Amino acid sequence: MLDALTVAVAVTALALAAWCGIAAYRDQPTKDWHFIGMAVVSVLALAQLLVGIVQLARGERPEQGMTIFIAYLIGAFAAVPAAGFLSLTERTRWGSVTVAAGAVVLAVLEVRLYDIWGN
Amino acid sequence: MSDTDRTGAPASPAPQTDTPRQKQQFELGTGPGRVLVWFYGVFTVAAASRSIVQMILDFDKAPLAYVLSAVAAVVYGFITYSLVRGGEKARRAALVCCAVELAGVLVVGTWTLVKPSAFPDATVWSDFGVGYLFIPVILPVTGMIWLRRARNA
Numbered sequence: 001m002l003d004a005l006t007v008a009v010a011v012t013a014l015a016l017a018a019w020c021g022i023a024a025y026r027d028q029p030t031k032d033w034h035f036i037g038m039a040v041v042s043v044l045a046l047a048q049l050l051v052g053i054v055q056l057a058r059g060e061r062p063e064q065g066m067t068i069f070i071a072y073l074i075g076a077f078a079a080v081p082a083a084g085f086l087s088l089t090e091r092t093r094w095g096s097v098t099v100a101a102g103a104v105v106l107a108v109l110e111v112r113l114y115d116i117w118g119n
Numbered sequence: 120m121s122d123t124d125r126t127g128a129p130a131s132p133a134p135q136t137d138t139p140r141q142k143q144q145f146e147l148g149t150g151p152g153r154v155l156v157w158f159y160g161v162f163t164v165a166a167a168s169r170s171i172v173q174m175i176l177d178f179d180k181a182p183l184a185y186v187l188s189a190v191a192a193v194v195y196g197f198i199t200y201s202l203v204r205g206g207e208k209a210r211r212a213a214l215v216c217c218a219v220e221l222a223g224v225l226v227v228g229t230w231t232l233v234k235p236s237a238f239p240d241a242t243v244w245s246d247f248g249v250g251y252l253f254i255p256v257i258l259p260v261t262g263m264i265w266l267r268r269a270r271n272a
Contacts, residue, residue, distance in 0.1 A: 065176075067172050067176065068172065071168050071172065075164065075165075075168075079161075082157075082160070083157060086153055086156065086157055087153075090149060090150075090153040092150060094149075094150050094151055094152075094153045094154055095153065097151075097153075097154050098153050098154050098157045101154060101157055101158065102157065105161055108252070
């Protein structure tokens with residue numbers, strides 16, 4: 001797939017995790033700026049989902065199977081928004097922890113996506 | 120929530136002398152519990168989609184592994200639901216499920232190490248959850264600590 005995009009999603013996700021981790025450490029809930037950060041990461045993940053679908057449509061095939069690839073693409077796209085919604089209803093430091101955990105999950109999914117696509 | 124408490128629920132350390140009516144409404148899915156809801160939700164989706172895909176694509180390759188993944192998905196799903204629901208009944212049910220989950224990880228983890236031939240393909244719980252950063256082992260322990268503390272909250 002587009003390796004640059006995979007790396008970009010993983011790196012921004014880890015940055016988001018660190019950022020929200022700091023907020024949690026300072027006993028703060030997620031704020032507007034954090035949600036903008038989540039939006040950036042989510043847009044990148046959405047771009048990745050679209051690129052992945054386009055590449056499948058063009059006949060390229062992931063090494064470890066198409067179903068698993070699509071499942072991971074969707075999971076990667078949904079991870080941060082889902083954590084973001086949870087943090088909207090949890091206005092404490094634990095909301096920040098949730099988003100940080102969500103971003104880490106996304107970074108792990110990116111590593112898996114890279115493996116699944118192969119080279 | 121009507122209180123038709125089943126007495127059959129085993130392994131519950133909660134004393135029956137609690138006054139359930141007062142404690143029924145307490146939240147399990149807020150504060151630190153929110154993080155648990157997130158992780159259990161993720162693992163429900165992960166285990167469920169994994170087992171569904173594998174059962175549909177090639178069930179015959181490793182039926183035992185895929186069935187165990189499905190069982191794990193059900194356990195995770197039920198704990199997620201209990202955390203969101205809150206209350207004493209849900210707390211006890213989730214506690215039992217966390218114990219089942221921990222036992223499952225330990226048994227399957229040992230099993231995969233002792234007799235790898237029984238598992239041609241991995242489950243969520245294989246090798247104590249190494250493929251999932253050992254979160255399958257950490258999660259039930261954290262869950263039980265949280266559920267025990269939530270009782271006194």
